[in-house]
Amino acid sequence: MNPIIQLTGKVTYPITLDPTLWIFDDRRFEMADRFPGVNGLGMELAPFLDHAKPLPEAAKMVIYQREGSQTVLPLEDARTAVLQFAQEGKPIHPGGPALLHLPDGKLDQPIGSIEKMELV
Template identity: 55%
Template sequence: MEAIILITGKVNHTVTLDPTLWIFDERRFEMKEYFPDIDGLGMEFAPFLAHAEPQVDADHVVLHQQDGTQIPLSLKAAQQAILQFAEQGKPIGSDGPALFYLNDGSHRNQPIGSIRKVEVK
């Protein structure tokens, strides 16, 4: 299992995310701050997406999962997403390296996992 997630596509900078290092990032937070019934540590996705600098005509993203599944989302939904990178003090296991939660809570019981790439379109 790879421990990285790429942000590619209509961006000015391709970004490589390594969620295993986020434990040292001061921006991390308890998932309970967003979702009271979810344990673990998370990060907002927006700063990483902003660092990639989506091009002005970009309006959505496609999450590419390890099994080849592609999940389209609006750029706005992606900008508001939360990535969970640890659970019970350990990195996310087989569904990792991070679990993708939409901020509206619609995926709180089934977060999007096994993400290998976020393609901005």
């Protein structure tokens, strides 16, 4: 399993996310604080999107998964997403390197096996 997630597409700066390093990031938080019943650590996606600087025409985010599935989210929803990168003190496996959660129950289950997120 490759622990890297590419953030590409209609952005000024394509970036590479490595969730294995987030354990050292002060922005991490306990998932249960925002998603009752979910154990582990998470990071907000919005700061990474801001760093990539989406172009004005970017309206959606396509999430590409290892098994070939794709999920399309409005960019506004992607800005509220949380990437869970650890569970019970360990990296997410299987389904890692991160699980994408949306608040307010907008997803039936988190999106896993993410290889790339592309703004379109």
